[in-house]
Amino acid sequence: MMPGTEQHYTGLTQHDDAALITCWKTIGVRGDMSCPKLLEYIRCLNCPVYAAAATRLLDRYALERESLPPPPEPAPDLATTRSVLVFRLQGEWLGLATRCLVEIAPMQPVHSLPHQRSRALQGVANVRGALVPCLSLVELLGIDAAANAAGPGRAMPRMLILAAPDSGAVVVPVDEVEGIHRFETARLEAGARAGGTRFTSSVLAYGERSLQVLDEQSLLHAVARSLA
Incomplete structure (x- = not known):
């Protein structure tokens, strides 16, 4: 050897x-x-x-x-999911389809209008130099303003700029924006049987919360009526 x-x-x-x-x-x-x-x-x-x-x-x-850690979950199929903005009004967590959302903006001063007839119309806000009608979703949806459930300490109010097909852009203040999430269409359709108001398309269990997903067509039609 x-x-x-x-x-x-x-x-x-x-x-x-x-x-x-x-x-x-x-x-x-x-x-x-x-x-x-x-x-x-x-x-x-x-x-x-x-x-x-x-x-x-x-x-x-x-x-x-x-x-090795398990591989990440596959991305949801865009054809079988819907994009929803999740936000808070008073003590209610709500969802709205992002297709009617133009922008999420910081809070701006709202200037009241004289002789306004709609209780939901708060006034106008300046959005990039243009005066845009500002509506109260609390009033429009009939949410109990006294039942205010404070969010996290660092939650900041925001303004949602929505595209109303019959009246142009409108601004709605909200107490907190959590973010944009995708939900399975089948889950949203199943949640429609859970009840809700005439503006609610479905009610989902969302963590420890109950999330009301709004029917954007009914909501935007109500917005247009409030501005008429």
């Missing part, structure tokens, strides 16, 4: 990964070909030492795969 050969085989029997990785590179066909087993197996690929190394590497790979 040539010098250094015994050291390599000793390493293999002790499951030394370094030896497993280097024996065929140092004394095998990719090395100086000094390994005596080459007389019997001709090529390292035929050697049981090489096969054992491959098995151990595969085992190690399998263990590493098991230790």
Whole structure:
């Protein structure tokens, strides 16, 4: 046996990964070909030492795969989901289809109008130099203003700019905007059987809350009537 050969085989029997990785590179066909087993197996690929190394590497790979975090959930199919803006008014959590949303803007001063006839119409707000009607969703939806449930301490009121097809853009103040979420269409349709007001298309369990998803067509028609 040539010098250094015994050291390599000793390493293999002790499951030394370094030896497993280097024996065929140092004394095998990719090395100086000094390994005596080459007389019997001709090529390292035929050697049981090489096969054992491959098995151990595969085992190690399998263990590493098991230790990896699970893959992320696949993105929802856009064709079977709807995009909904989730926001809070007083103690009610509401959802509105984003297709009627133009922008979420910071709160602006609302200037009252003289001789206004609609209780929902609060006045006008300046949106990029244009005066836009401002409506109270609390009044329009009939939400109890006394039942105010404060949100998180850092919640900031916002103004939603909506596109009303018959009256142009309108502004509605809200107490808090949580964000835009996608809900499965089947879930929204199933929630329609849960009841709600005439402006509610479905009611969903949303974490520990109850979320009323608004019927945007009914809402926007009511907006247009309030401005008439």
